[in-house]
Structures are given as C-alpha cells and as structure tokens.
Amino acid sequence: MKSDLVDIAACRHAETESAIKISETGDASKAVWIPKSQCQIENDGHANFVTVTMPEWLAIEKGLV
Template identity: 40%
Template structure:
C-alpha cells in the first residue's frame, strides 16, 4: 500500500468533541464535515480559524477539496 499524501487545509472549526472536529474550508457550518481527530492534526486556531493537516484521501472523501 502506498503512503497517502499529507496536506494542509485552512478553514473553520465549528465544533469539537473528544473524538472529532466539525470543519469547513469556507466558514459555512452547513457545508462542514466531521473529521476524526485520530486521522488529523489541528494547528493553532484563532477564533476557530486555522490550519489542519490530514491525509489527502480523507479531504477528498469528505468533499473538502
């Protein structure tokens, strides 16, 4: 199995639980997707806006790119 590309996306974290974040790239909660914290890294956020790092396949699967 080949290693997945790791990418960075900038966007808005709308909500957070112990296991996931609700994230959108356009700041619209209606288009936000839940992402498992086990698959991503959340960078420093300012008022909920910042960068996350995740596998490209996950971003594509969730429609974030």
C-alpha cells in the same frame, strides 16, 4: 517523494474529544466532521480558524479538495 498529506485552512464549527467539525468557507451547513485520530490541528491564536493536516484520501472523501 510525494507526500500524501494536505493542509486545509478551515473554520472550526464544533469539536468533541474525538472529532472536529470544519468548513473551508465558514458555512456551517457545509461543514464536515474529521476524526482527530486522522489529523493534526494547528491554531495560530485565532479561536475558530485552524489549519488541519490530514491524509489526502480523507480530504477527498470529505469533499475538502
């Protein structure tokens, strides 16, 4: 059975109560906003480096895959 979730290793540029702004490259000009209601955010102790788990359709829509 294929999962429709993807994990994205990303740099966190900004965060609000309802969304997180991330990029895969660390380039803020290429960062995109992801609604927190559509993802899970994990931080392994590095302030600005996170793993974001989200539906594959959302990652495609935002240009992350």
